[in-house]
Amino acid sequence: MLNGFTSIFNLLNARLSRRIALWVFISIVVVEALILLPSAYRRERELIQHLEDVGVASISPLLRLCGSQITAPKIHQVAQQLMLESRVEGGHVYTEEGEAIAYFGEVPELNFNHVKNSPSVRFRSRDGNRYEMSMWTEAQGKPYLVIVRLDSSQISQEIKAFIIRIFGLVILICIFVTLATLAALAPAVIAPILKLRKALIAVGESPGAFTGDLDCLALAKNRRDELGEVLIDFNRMNHQINRYFKEIQESKKELENLVAEVESARDQSEKLLLNILPYTIAQQLKQGVYPIAESFPNATVLFADLVGFTQLSTEVPAVEVVELLNKIFSIFDQLAQQYAVEKIKTIGDAYMVVGGVPQPHPDCTQAIAQMALDMQREVRQLAAETGIPLTIRIGINNGPVVAGVIGIKKFIYDLWGDTVNTASRMESHGIPGQIQVSEVTYFLLRDRFQFESRGTINVKGKGMMKTYLLLGWKDEPTAELKLTTSSSIGSVDAASGIHGP
Numbered sequence: 001m002l003n004g005f006t007s008i009f010n011l012l013n014a015r016l017s018r019r020i021a022l023w024v025f026i027s028i029v030v031v032e033a034l035i036l037l038p039s040a041y042r043r044e045r046e047l048i049q050h051l052e053d054v055g056v057a058s059i060s061p062l063l064r065l066c067g068s069q070i071t072a073p074k075i076h077q078v079a080q081q082l083m084l085e086s087r088v089e090g091g092h093v094y095t096e097e098g099e100a101i102a103y104f105g106e107v108p109e110l111n112f113n114h115v116k117n118s119p120s121v122r123f124r125s126r127d128g129n130r131y132e133m134s135m136w137t138e139a140q141g142k143p144y145l146v147i148v149r150l151d152s153s154q155i156s157q158e159i160k161a162f163i164i165r166i167f168g169l170v171i172l173i174c175i176f177v178t179l180a181t182l183a184a185l186a187p188a189v190i191a192p193i194l195k196l197r198k199a200l201i202a203v204g205e206s207p208g209a210f211t212g213d214l215d216c217l218a219l220a221k222n223r224r225d226e227l228g229e230v231l232i233d234f235n236r237m238n239h240q241i242n243r244y245f246k247e248i249q250e251s252k253k254e255l256e257n258l259v260a261e262v263e264s265a266r267d268q269s270e271k272l273l274l275n276i277l278p279y280t281i282a283q284q285l286k287q288g289v290y291p292i293a294e295s296f297p298n299a300t301v302l303f304a305d306l307v308g309f310t311q312l313s314t315e316v317p318a319v320e321v322v323e324l325l326n327k328i329f330s331i332f333d334q335l336a337q338q339y340a341v342e343k344i345k346t347i348g349d350a351y352m353v354v355g356g357v358p359q360p361h362p363d364c365t366q367a368i369a370q371m372a373l374d375m376q377r378e379v380r381q382l383a384a385e386t387g388i389p390l391t392i393r394i395g396i397n398n399g400p401v402v403a404g405v406i407g408i409k410k411f412i413y414d415l416w417g418d419t420v421n422t423a424s425r426m427e428s429h430g431i432p433g434q435i436q437v438s439e440v441t442y443f444l445l446r447d448r449f450q451f452e453s454r455g456t457i458n459v460k461g462k463g464m465m466k467t468y469l470l471l472g473w474k475d476e477p478t479a480e481l482k483l484t485t486s487s488s489i490g491s492v493d494a495a496s497g498i499h500g501p
């Protein structure tokens with residue numbers, strides 16, 4: 001019950017209801033006002049006419065009752081009686097020539113001069129309480145002009161009462177018609193519109209959420225009007241929105257999958273690129289810096305060659321040889337990462353690595369020396385495990401290099417310069433199972449590492465050179481002295497995707 005009243009109140013309190021009510025109310029008031037004014041005027045005319053009739057009925061016997069004595073005292077006497085019996089408040093009697101014969105009661109504002117040329121004149125006082133009229137009448141065979149002043153105050157009161165009565169009626173009619181209109185419109189128009197508005201807001205706030213028919217559709221049933229069509233159309237539109245929304249969601253999902261695929265492909269290619277080129281070089285190439293050739297004053301270059309591998313290739317299938325080579329070079333790659341030095345490339349069964357390029361290194365010579373010793377140890381261990389007679393020959397040299405990327409295809413980060421040539425020669429002129437270093441490198445490492453002088457050898461293209469064989473650490477290195485940057489061998493290299501043995 002209470003809910004019913006609340007919902008009716010809500011309906012009537014809706015802005016649309018209030019607007020309709022206001023318009024209906026104003027319209028009726030205007031219509032009634034248009035009717036009321038002429039009827040009030042007509043009513044006033046009727047009352048005046050009645051008063052005039054009273055006036056005529058009073059004037060006519062005035063002179064007749066005087067008989068043959070048309071004198072002031074007689075007229076006065078008859079008029080006094082007349083005033084008592086009727087609404088006459090005063091008057092004048094004039095001869096045809098305009099001579100005033102008699103006055104009685106209140107003095108009228110009209111006089112002979114005002115009315116002499118007219119058969120009859122009417123005048124109403126400003127406050128509406130007095131009404132004056134003139135009339136020619138005959139007595140004793142002579143014409144007389146009589147002007148009487150009548151009490152018309154009742155007319156004003158009656159008109160006022162008439163207007164108040166009609167106005168009250170109009171207000172009652174207005175209220176009744178307005179409420180009746182609202183009562184008729186509320187369920188038929190306002191309720192569906194409010195429900196439609198609610199549905200519109202809900203659909204607007206969360207499009208795609210309302211998948212079935214909307215609640216407001218129920219109101220469209222059994223309706224054959226435009227509002228019913230709007231409700232049906234809106235429901236249809238919501239279905240379309242749902243369809244489009246679903247399509248958009250699916251497209252979004254597809255797009256997200258595509259973006260994820262593209263990102264994964266980009267990550268893969270990025271990883272691949274970083275596997276081929278140092279990070280800074282890859283960045284420069286991506287920015288269009290090309291060719292790249294940078295000078296580095298202090299680099300340590302290492303060449304390593306697997307001795308006896310050519311012979312091995314003739315004895316075991318090529319696939320197995322490549323598998324072994326992959327195993328060894330993967331270990332070297334991890335060592336390069338561990339000591340934060342840059343692998344340059346593999347050349348057949350040779351391995352080339354540089355320290356201090358392209359990123360500065362706190363001690364690239366020690367890092368390369370450590371790596372060389374580890375490479376030796378790893379190859380020895382592998383030879384013992386597999387029974388394959390593997391040895392490695394390593395050469396190291398220090399000095400300035402030029403590093404960069406040249407050419408237009410199959411980019412590779414490479415090194416050039418005499419330092420590189422000499423490092424290569426240290427390896428090619430070295431001893432299997434030994435690490436041969438140039439004199440420059442020896443001087444840089446001799447405090448921390450043990451060396452054996454090899455004396456002077458004839459190096460192709462260089463002539464006679466003093467070289468040294470790196471044997472190992474002088475003392476077991478302390479934790480601070482031993483350079484390490486990452487985990488031990490055998491772990492997974494996240495950046496390159498290379499898996500250790």
Ligand SMILES: Nc1ncnc2c1ncn2[C@@H]1O[C@H](COP(=O)(O)OP(=O)(O)OP(=O)(O)O)[C@@H](O)[C@H]1O
Pocket residue numbers: 347352414415416417420421422424425461
């Ligand atoms: N970036 C490099 N990568 C691989 N090996 C290199 C690189 N730079 C130089 N070398 C090697 O260093 C060695 C010495 O080179 P160098 O230019 O002094 O002599 P060469 O090319 O062997 O002989 P030649 O002087 O007759 O041309 C060569 O075996 C060369 O292949």
